[in-house]
Amino acid sequence: MTSPRDALDALFTEAARLAVDTLAQNHDRDQPVVRRVPPRELIAALELELPAEGRGLEGVLDLARKTLHWSVRTGHPRFLNQLFGGYDPAGILGEWVAALGNTSMYTYEAAPVGTVVELALIERLNRYVGFDQGEGVFAPGGSISNLMCVLAARQRAFPHVKHEGLNADDRPVMFTSCESHYSLKRAGMVAGIGTGGTVEVPVDAQGRMRPDALERLVVAEARRGRTPFLVAATAGTTVAGAFDPIDALADVAGRHGLWLHVDASYGGSALLSVRHRDLLAGIDRADSVAWNPHKMMGVPLACSATLMRERGTLVGTMGMNADYLFHEDSDQDWDLGDRTLQCGRRVDALKLWYAWQVHGDQGYAERIEGLFDQARRFRALVEQRAGFRLVREPMGTNVCFRYLPRAERGATGEARDRAEGAATLRIRAALADSGRFLVNYATLDGAPTFRLVASNPLTGDEDLVALLDAIEDEA
Numbered sequence: 343m344t345s346p347r348d349a350l351d352a353l354f355t356e357a358a359r360l361a362v363d364t365l366a367q368n369h370d371r372d373q374p375v376v377r378r379v380p381p382r383e384l385i386a387a388l389e390l391e392l393p394a395e396g397r398g399l400e401g402v403l404d405l406a407r408k409t410l411h412w413s414v415r416t417g418h419p420r421f422l423n424q425l426f427g428g429y430d431p432a433g434i435l436g437e438w439v440a441a442l443g444n445t446s447m448y449t450y451e452a453a454p455v456g457t458v459v460e461l462a463l464i465e466r467l468n469r470y471v472g473f474d475q476g477e478g479v480f481a482p483g484g485s486i487s488n489l490m491c492v493l494a495a496r497q498r499a500f501p502h503v504k505h506e507g508l509n510a511d512d513r514p515v516m517f518t519s520c521e522s523h524y525s526l527k528r529a530g531m532v533a534g535i536g537t538g539g540t541v542e543v544p545v546d547a548q549g550r551m552r553p554d555a556l557e558r559l560v561v562a563e564a565r566r567g568r569t570p571f572l573v574a575a576t577a578g579t580t581v582a583g584a585f586d587p588i589d590a591l592a593d594v595a596g597r598h599g600l601w602l603h604v605d606a607s608y609g610g611s612a613l614l615s616v617r618h619r620d621l622l623a624g625i626d627r628a629d630s631v632a633w634n635p636h637k638m639m640g641v642p643l644a645c646s647a648t649l650m651r652e653r654g655t656l657v658g659t660m661g662m663n664a665d666y667l668f669h670e671d672s673d674q675d676w677d678l679g680d681r682t683l684q685c686g687r688r689v690d691a692l693k694l695w696y697a698w699q700v701h702g703d704q705g706y707a708e709r710i711e712g713l714f715d716q717a718r719r720f721r722a723l724v725e726q727r728a729g730f731r732l733v734r735e736p737m738g739t740n741v742c743f744r745y746l747p748r749a750e751r752g753a754t755g756e757a758r759d760r761a762e763g764a765a766t767l768r769i770r771a772a773l774a775d776s777g778r779f780l781v782n783y784a785t786l787d788g789a790p791t792f793r794l795v796a797s798n799p800l801t802g803d804e805d806l807v808a809l810l811d812a813i814e815d816e817a
């Protein structure tokens with residue numbers, strides 16, 4: 343009989359080798375970014391049926407290999423598709439250790455290390471934001487952080503809501519730019535405001551919320567008898583990568599007594615760079631901030647901080663005081679469970695702690711600056727090539743561009759948009775099918791537009807040039 347220790351040794355020694363092989367392949371550009379197959383083919387390849395009788399540990403490594411074989415290689419330098427990319431060995435180790443410890447973050451008793459690590463990291467992130475007396479908690483993603491912030495704003499504006507719910511005459515209305523992330527509108531829907539309770543504010547040519555338009559809409563909504571309570575600015579919009587002018591929006595919010603939330607899920611990490619932190623000037627005037635280290639900082643998903651300017655806000659909004667969990671004779675002050683929407687909660691702070699120890703503030707500043715530089719270089723390449731054009735002037739690490747195939751170069755106006763849009767769809771699908779590049783698109787200014795995201799420090803100029811070459815080839 344194999345001892346439990348020997349069985350574990352056999353499994354995890356091999357698993358460690360698989361990890362090394364998988365991560366090392368991110369340095370090999372001949373590896374495909376993705377092996378795209380239709381869902382039915384994938385289902386057949388994976389043998390999804392669950393056995394009535396367990397197969398034991400023997401087959402599980404094969405499952406792991408198969409999983410990785412068919413998965414998108416998000417650490418590949420030519421994975422340019424999402425707002426995250428690359429890989430962080432220390433972060434991955436943090437993720438493993440969290441699974442090994444397998445605990446939940448509700449009480450200090452159940453998660454002593456996770457609790458003090460999370461508190462220390464929240465304090466550090468708050469320091470970058472400028473919240474001297476702040477608090478916070480980690481959440482399963484930017485969408486949930488945004489939701490928690492909308493709920494906190496609603497609680498302040500309508501203090502009866504926690505017990506009574508909204509009254510018919512409350513008529514809450516919130517404001518966010520027409521290019522903000524959909525999770526804000528969804529948060530309004532979950533908060534009982536309805537999607538109709540979110541007013542979309544127009545943006546300028548770079549995709550930034552216009553403070554003058556915000557002011558006008560706030561006044562108009564109040565005149566209609568609705569109750570403005572929240573402005574949700576974005577630092578780093580999903581498609582254009584735009585940074586709303588937070589200072590000017592804070593002026594408007596201040597004049598009308600509105601809660602100012604900054605969805606810095608994507609762009610919050612720019613605060614780590616002296617060169618780029620001005621993009622978020624005024625964030626210290628916000629009431630709440632969402633910031634995802636799993637995006638620009640490269641920490642494994644999910645790692646999202648929900649930050650509040652004022653201590654006590656989270657418990658005031660979320661607290662339910664379940665005495666079977668939060669005991670009076672324990673270290674209750676250290677229990678984080680009443681600050682969140684969740685009960686069981688993963689130890690997401692651990693991977694950020696490990697990674698931050700490895701990189702330090704300096705390493706993160708260099709990483710962020712490297713990604714901004716990568717986007718700037720790609721922007722220049724797009725501008726220099728015939729047939730390519732920028733759709734938005736980039737502010738951060740996203741570059742939105744289109745390509746007009748040679749045969750259609752005479753087209754102008756809407757005909758040009760249509761031809762470029764059709765080419766975007768056709769070419770990006772062909773690139774993904776070939777496994778060479780995964781680069782996303784979105785409809786921007788009326789037509790499908792490529793959106794390159796600089797998110798992986800391994801992506802070099804050779805990859806950026808190769809992408810433009812590949813687009814021309816596919817066209």
Ligand SMILES: Cc1ncc(COP(=O)(O)O)c(C=O)c1O
Pocket residue numbers: 425482483484485486488522523525576578579580605607608634644646
């Ligand atoms: C600006 C912005 N906010 C929030 C989110 C949601 O983050 P998550 O995917 O972690 O829920 C995203 C996701 O891309 C985003 O771009």
